[in-house]
Amino acid sequence: MRLSQIAKALDLEPRCGDLEAEASGGYVSDLMSDVIAHAEAGDLWLTVQIHANIVAVAAMKELSGIVLTGGREPEAETLRKAEAKKITVLASKLPAFELAGRLYQLGLRGRERHAGGI
Amino acid sequence: MTISWVLEILDAELLTGQGAEGRELASACGSDLMSDVLCLRSAPNLLLTALTNPQCVRTAEMAEIAAICFVQGKKPPAETLELARRNGLPLLATGLSMFTACGRLFAAGLRCCGEGA
Amino acid sequence: MDSPRHVGKIRELVYELKVEAVMTRKLITLAPEAPMSGLRSILKSNRISGVPVVSGQTLVGLVSVEDFINWLAQGGRDCPVGERMSREVRTLSPGEPLVHAIGKLEQYGYGRLPVVDGERLVGLVTKGDIIEGLLQEMQVNSREEEELHRYRASHFFEDMIADRLTVNFQYQVRGKTIEQGGEVASDLKRSFKRLGLHPEVVRRAAIATYEAEMNVIIYAREGTVDVSVDPETIHIIVRDQGQGIPDIQQALQPGFSTAPDWVRELGFGAGMGLPNIRSCARSLDITSEPGQGTTLRISIPLEPERVCA
CATH class of the missing domain: 3.10.580.10 (CBS-domain)
Structure with missing residues (x-):
């Protein structure tokens, strides 16, 4: 699913980067180590963390984008790094639980290690 | 939605709080940052998290959260289980990712705290 | 029984x-x-x-x-x-x-x-x-009822006769890891319930104390929590001799944090602690000297509707 399509459907506001990328899965976490260990390339990452480390993690894991949930705004340093590394950052008023719920309803899935997704 | 229904939806295991399966949960949130949970005006009934240290049980105690579900196959250490038992707090554990757990519960009608419906 | x-x-x-x-x-x-x-x-x-x-x-x-x-x-x-x-x-x-x-x-x-x-x-x-099933539920209930019983039993402030009445609680935060934090807030919460304070007030005081306690553990290792309750207000004073806060206004910005990554991985240090304390309280006063330590003065009114969050 293309980021532009998701942003439009769920009122996500772009903070930097383009909306061309395809999100192939969803991931929710506020722990860097967890994202490094378990997120997969192409995942759209939902988090309340706003510091610059999120950009490095997203770039390393080749995520399709970051959505800051619960009305959080990125730190200036985060935006600078995101511009430089061409990482898309979006913002949503919705808390992670609800945003993940709505993304799930749009058809985006988490990539489960066991079982086959649903 | 009862805890036993959540256990079924998430294919989860009840680690502590046996006997509380009938307890009602009306709202949920998913977070790994305890301050993020503590700042909510009204506490969610169910906290989904990948954080398994005893601080999640402390957070539940302070904010009056009714149950915690650990996601991503995380199993809490003994200190967390012990504190939860002492506080009478049900702990659940699911192998599902946070994203999928939120997705399924939302689809089943559970909502964020502080919201209607 | x-x-x-x-x-x-x-x-x-x-x-x-x-x-x-x-x-x-x-x-x-x-x-x-x-x-x-x-x-x-x-x-x-x-x-x-x-x-x-x-x-x-x-x-x-x-x-x-x-x-x-x-x-x-x-x-x-x-x-x-x-x-x-x-x-x-x-x-x-x-x-x-x-x-x-x-x-x-x-x-x-x-x-x-x-x-x-x-x-x-x-x-x-x-x-x-x-x-x-019934026995288990009775156990849970009796635990809850014990607290409730005490809540009802104690109209503490009404029962005491004095021109001026203050109840003091003192706690030490010492030698705790982040994983062990929260004991002070937990003890205070239980005591406040027994004192018969309003549940919403108890919740706010518990959250504010918990965040302050975690800050002490993360940034200063040890400190003291002095709480006094009079018929109108809860005053919580948290003191430490830690590194201090260089810019208090900046520290009050939601999301601002100097916490190292390992603290964030434990679920704290995301820059929400002080803003959380402030939203639980009627007033939060911070004094700090870099290298000397920090003192937080938190006050929470006993009537929940008087808190402007």
């Missing part, structure tokens, strides 16, 4: 608790094709008096000791249990209150009743399950 109160509580619980809260979920079942001759050892080794017969997940009958004895009496020629089972099975649904289950067990004189959701067998309830 006074027993009439307990009897009253049990009466409430049998209406409140649902069958699904006490039922056994791990079931021994038989398929209709299973041989009758194997029934004896199943009943004996599991010490049960009857087994639900299930086709797929659908309950189709129940085969009991009585059916087994009748089968023996009629010659005991081996056949599938499906031929000897009782097809008229009384069942319960998961959402029924316990009082129905007790009524049905009594009415039909059964030792157990299967629980079905639609036609699907989901559990089994025995008298033992009901007793155990």
